[in-house]
Amino acid sequence: MIATESLSKRYPRVTALDRLSVDVGPGVTGLVGANGAGKSTLIKILLGLSPATEGRAEVLGLDVATKGGDIRERVGYMPEHDCLPPDVSATEFVVHMARMSGLPPTAARERTADTLRHVGLYEERYRPIGGYSTGMKQRVKLAQALVHDPQLVFLDEPTNGLDPVGRDEMLGLIRRIHTDFGISVLVTSHLLGELERTCDHVVVVDGGKLLRSSSTTDFTQTTTTLAIEVTDSDEHPDGTRAVRDVLHARGVDTHDGSGLPGAGHVLLLTASGEETYDLVRDVVADLGLGLVRMEQRRHQIAEVFTNSDEQRKEAVGHGG
Numbered sequence: 464m465i466a467t468e469s470l471s472k473r474y475p476r477v478t479a480l481d482r483l484s485v486d487v488g489p490g491v492t493g494l495v496g497a498n499g500a501g502k503s504t505l506i507k508i509l510l511g512l513s514p515a516t517e518g519r520a521e522v523l524g525l526d527v528a529t530k531g532g533d534i535r536e537r538v539g540y541m542p543e544h545d546c547l548p549p550d551v552s553a554t555e556f557v558v559h560m561a562r563m564s565g566l567p568p569t570a571a572r573e574r575t576a577d578t579l580r581h582v583g584l585y586e587e588r589y590r591p592i593g594g595y596s597t598g599m600k601q602r603v604k605l606a607q608a609l610v611h612d613p614q615l616v617f618l619d620e621p622t623n624g625l626d627p628v629g630r631d632e633m634l635g636l637i638r639r640i641h642t643d644f645g646i647s648v649l650v651t652s653h654l655l656g657e658l659e660r661t662c663d664h665v666v667v668v669d670g671g672k673l674l675r676s677s678s679t680t681d682f683t684q685t686t687t688t689l690a691i692e693v694t695d696s697d698e699h700p701d702g703t704r705a706v707r708d709v710l711h712a713r714g715v716d717t718h719d720g721s722g723l724p725g726a727g728h729v730l731l732l733t734a735s736g737e738e739t740y741d742l743v744r745d746v747v748a749d750l751g752l753g754l755v756r757m758e759q760r761r762h763q764i765a766e767v768f769t770n771s772d773e774q775r776k777e778a779v780g781h782g783g
């Protein structure tokens with residue numbers, strides 16, 4: 464669906480994309496990265512809206528440098544920021560966008576009605592967009608990306624600004640774009656956790672560079688963080704520290720759980736598989752301590768991929 468080769472985008476002060484080479488197949492793919500990682504820049508290049516500084520990219524087999532128009536005919540785009548006209552209704556706006564994509568008037572009206580129903584907008588579709596909630600506006604943006612029946616859609620931060628219920632509904636809708644209509648999806652987010660549930664494949668970028676591209680199952684198996692809490696004992700008045708020291712001696716890196724409830728008594732470590740669970744159990748038992756909890760934690764992307772304690776603490780503080 465998408466292939467980039469050593470793709471770079473340099474602004475005078477910032478390198479937004481840095482020799483990014485990645486292949487994206489059919490299905491639902493998540494593009495994850497912190498704010499400023501280069502996600503929106505990549506989407507704009509893939510749509511042929513912004514030229515790359517170097518490297519090349521193809522979307523649906525079409526070169527982004529020369530075939531931007533053909534790509535935009537076949538690909539839908541939901542931009543990140545609010546770009547909707549407040550004075551027209553969802554129906555008027557989406558019909559207009561359908562007409563712009565070349566649909567004749569009757570087909571444009573029919574497709575608009577179907578698409579707005581699909582994204583969950585009913586009677587309110589006749590009211591001016593200016594009075595809509597954030598969730599409703601996101602649905603209108605999604606509808607205009609789908610109305611011309613594209614083969615592929617780019618959704619830039621579609622869950623931004625939504626409450627947890629709205630977020631879940633939007634993630635469900637995104638999944639159905641692929642299962643019900645066979646449209647492939649590239650969806651961006653700065654939250655790894657929400658894309659884990661929705662996507663078949665996850666691409667992680669940081670500072671414009673590719674950090675990882677793999678199927679969601681591979682991803683979650685290899686990046687599980689364990690949170691461990693143990694009791695103290697007479698022999699080990701600081702049980703947490705005792706466990707940490709033994710784990711370090713066995714070559715397992717840990718960091719503290721500052722920012723979590725009960726900070727100071729929580730150890731975080733990356734589990735490479737079943738053997739990590741066994742190791743922790745044995746270490747705690749050998750020290751004669753009690754294991755209060757050992758649980759998997761979801762990640763924010765900064766927590767998984769930064770080595771800096773500062774950033775890790777920040778990510779943990781946000782709840783992951």
Ligand SMILES: Nc1ncnc2c1ncn2[C@@H]1O[C@H](COP(=O)(O)OP(=O)(O)OP(=O)(O)O)[C@@H](O)[C@H]1O
Pocket residue numbers: 474475477478479496497498499500501502503504505543620
């Ligand atoms: N037109 C521009 N001129 C100069 N710098 C830019 C421009 N567009 C983006 N950048 C910079 O490029 C980097 C990547 O931005 P980009 O918008 O692609 O990130 P992002 O991952 O989409 O993050 P966000 O979700 O915050 O938009 C940022 O440092 C940004 O400030």
